Amino acid sequence: MPEYVYRAVTSKGQIVRNRVEEASKNTLVKKLKSNDMLPISIVQVGLMGKKIGNKKQNKRNMIDINEIMTQADSSSILQGKAQLKPSFKERVNLLIAKDEKITIQDVIIFTQNFYLLKKANFNNIHALSTIIESTDNLSLRGVLQDILAGVEGGEYMYVTMEYYSNIFPYIYINMIKVGELSGNLTQSLEQAVKYLETSSKTQKTLRGIIVPNLLQLLMILGLLIFGVAYIIPLIQDAFAQSGTTAQLPGITLWFVDFCNVLMANWYIPVVIIAGIVAIIVTYVNTPKGKYQFHYFKYTMPVFGKLIFAMDFSRLMKAMLLNLQNGMRIQDALEVGKSVIKNYVLLSIIETAINNILIGTSWIEPFEKSGLCSSMQTEMLKIGMQTDLPEMMEKLVEYMDIEINNQMQRVMKVLPQIVYSIVGIFLIFLVLVIIVPCVQLYMGDWIFDAVDLPM
Numbered sequence: 001m002p003e004y005v006y007r008a009v010t011s012k013g014q015i016v017r018n019r020v021e022e023a024s025k026n027t028l029v030k031k032l033k034s035n036d037m038l039p040i041s042i043v044q045v046g047l048m049g050k051k052i053g054n055k056k057q058n059k060r061n062m063i064d065i066n067e068i069m070t071q072a073d074s075s076s077i078l079q080g081k082a083q084l085k086p087s088f089k090e091r092v093n094l095l096i097a098k099d100e101k102i103t104i105q106d107v108i109i110f111t112q113n114f115y116l117l118k119k120a121n122f123n124n125i126h127a128l129s130t131i132i133e134s135t136d137n138l139s140l141r142g143v144l145q146d147i148l149a150g151v152e153g154g155e156y157m158y159v160t161m162e163y164y165s166n167i168f169p170y171i172y173i174n175m176i177k178v179g180e181l182s183g184n185l186t187q188s189l190e191q192a193v194k195y196l197e198t199s200s201k202t203q204k205t206l207r208g209i210i211v212p213n214l215l216q217l218l219m220i221l222g223l224l225i226f227g228v229a230y231i232i233p234l235i236q237d238a239f240a241q242s243g244t245t246a247q248l249p250g251i252t253l254w255f256v257d258f259c260n261v262l263m264a265n266w267y268i269p270v271v272i273i274a275g276i277v278a279i280i281v282t283y284v285n286t287p288k289g290k291y292q293f294h295y296f297k298y299t300m301p302v303f304g305k306l307i308f309a310m311d312f313s314r315l316m317k318a319m320l321l322n323l324q325n326g327m328r329i330q331d332a333l334e335v336g337k338s339v340i341k342n343y344v345l346l347s348i349i350e351t352a353i354n355n356i357l358i359g360t361s362w363i364e365p366f367e368k369s370g371l372c373s374s375m376q377t378e379m380l381k382i383g384m385q386t387d388l389p390e391m392m393e394k395l396v397e398y399m400d401i402e403i404n405n406q407m408q409r410v411m412k413v414l415p416q417i418v419y420s421i422v423g424i425f426l427i428f429l430v431l432v433i434i435v436p437c438v439q440l441y442m443g444d445w446i447f448d449a450v451d452l453p454m
Helices: 025-032 064-071 088-099 104-119 124-133 138-152 157-164 171-183 185-242 250-264 267-283 287-297 304-324 327-341 344-359 364-368 373-387 388-442 444-450
Strands: 002-010 015-021 037-047 076-078
Touching: 002 025, 002 138, 002 373, 025 037, 025 138, 037 138, 104 124, 104 138, 104 185, 124 138, 138 157, 157 171, 171 185, 171 304, 171 327, 185 250, 185 388, 250 388, 267 287, 287 304, 287 344, 304 327, 304 344, 304 388, 327 344, 344 364, 364 373, 373 388
Parallel strands: none
Antiparallel strands: 002 015, 002 037, 015 076
């Protein structure tokens, strides 16, 4: 079981601090509150020792929570707001627990193992218990034990996962939700693994393209700043001392003047930029603004079609799971929409559900939106006339191919865009800084200063 270090306030205003073992953080909070203790902080610091036969090997100085509640002397009580310094061992355990983060790779491995065990006909409790025993990450093990406690108490897995939205992505949680509600968790886990792997691979590819070029861009900006602040003044001093009539390039003089004005009135652009950002953020947080922003996501250059294709594919996969388990189309849409976060597609789904209620086509809103291709809507129409689940399987296969094609187009166009931006800044650097340096090095201005023919 996990170990926790907690601090709580008693009904008399005393601060109690101790280290205990408990099945989950939620259970510990409930026990503290039931004993008139208000939790201040609860930090997981480790796990109890393994079981040896029927006996449990307790760690040193470990006290059971029930003993703490019945024995007042077993906890350290502080008067007022006094602080009790933790021991060196506790500080080390706290440091380790905080540093041991749960990465997306940890979630992928957990999902893969859970999927394999479900394929082997393990029930959820047995599968989670098996995975917990083989999980080395203490933080993840504590989270999985919390999920297991919820499952043993009759809750769905996704209910507990929602409390850990910083660990499990929104789409991932709702994929698990669709699988549990449809009764086909195994296929949902398979989709979740593919989603996590694809997302991780895409992020790594994008970072590989953007990060090096971003570093180059920052380096160029740094050289521009250094050139304007140090190199250009030196060249200007050399020209002034020699008495030459030679002038720096016009673009260099303009950029220097621009930087001087900017530095003298730096607060004006800062206020303008902050105001624009505040207006945009405020507008996007309104229902209309969020809808417009989500619509822009689907129509933006380069990425728009790919983002919509991925969202639409997830919806079709979620609906397919529900239809294969005997759900009506209306219920399949209702459950399937949980894997979608974009307001535009959600509004299309709601319109489709309303159309079913009034007896019209649920495919019509997707067709009229202009976001779905004719191939997608025609396959759905044919499925309504023949076998919808079978046709949706083919549609999902088609969407996978389409997403792959869109991804390849993005990866082909994105480097060109990034290289173009870096190239423009590089040309500007050459014109503003390098050309004056070459002019100084060539020495033409010296001949002009002494009135000698070159």
